[in-house]
Amino acid sequence: MYSANLKAARALSKYLAWLQNGNWKNCDEVTASDKLYDLYAAEADFMSLSFDTISSTGPSGSILHYKAKRENCKQIIENTTYLCDSGVQYLDGTTDTTRTVWIGDEVNDYIKECYTRVLKGHIQIANVQFPEGTRGYQIDSLARKALWDVGLDFLHGTGHGVGQYGNVHEDPRSMGISYKFVSMTAPNDDDKLVGHDSMTWLRPGYIVSNEPGYYQEGDDGFGIRLENVIMVKDKAVEKKYKHFTREFYGFTDLIFCPYEMRLIDVELLDEDEKKWMNWYSENCRKNLLPILESDDLTKKWVEDNTVQI
Secondary structure, eight states: OHHHHHHHHHHHHHHHHHHHTTGGGGOBHHHHHHHHHHHHHTSTTEEEESSOOEEEEGGGGGSTTOOOOTTTOOBOOSSEEEEEEEOEEETTEEOOEEEEEEESSOOOHHHHHHHHHHHHHHHHHHHOOEETTOOGGGTGGGGTHHHHTTTOOOSSOSOOBOOSSSOSSBSOGGGSOOSSOOOOOOOOTTSOOOSGGGGGSOOTTOEEEEOOEEEEOSTTOEEEEOBEEEEEEEOOOOOSSTTOOOOEEEEEESOOOOOOGGGOOGGGSOHHHHHHHHHHHHHHHHHHGGGSTTOHHHHHHHHHTOOOO
């Protein structure tokens, strides 16, 4: 899965660098996604897309599961968002990544705040530590708090299971990070969760998506979503109270693809969020710059969007 996501990150970075380098002027939503398909397909062991790419400009981005049609899709619009949700089936793994970027030069301060609040929720999920037995619905609100603080929200789950060269929306649905309630199985005398229902808690090795968003409808509407595939891992937690014997887990990111730096209001990030952003940006550079070879356009795009804050 690391290998598959590394290839996907390279292709997606090439695509966004190409698009933002003025090529959006000659593209509609479908011709743009055609370019992304070609870049994904150029990577080793490509089999197919894992789902139809959501390529959406401005108001189109406010429509969940939007699918542009070649005969009547929109031209890419200047001075608004472009949301791209895409994934690939490589022989070594399945990917699902969403990035929202800004097209044009006149950045909208309101959209910038919305983007940053979505990013804050995205980071909260990436950073959370939780005890054995935790279901996705128990941490879903972490992705929403920064939006709730200003009266905003999004009307979909924060994440779903992802298969390994399999189903990009993998069951059990209750394993994903969502606001939908899942009943708990009580621990036994050894304080260990048991039974068939235990398969629905977040366990080491499980792979899910982390994809909060915000969507505003209307002629001047837009969509924002940020999605990484993440894996549950053991997480060392210093326990102040030794009587609590359950293990603690966290997440590790499987894809390192830069965010849109122009849409981040650094003043809205707390110190832990800044630390995470700098860690993620550094890993984007370590992963991508050595494999971009002579692609100076994409290298510059990666460097511009991974500055330390």
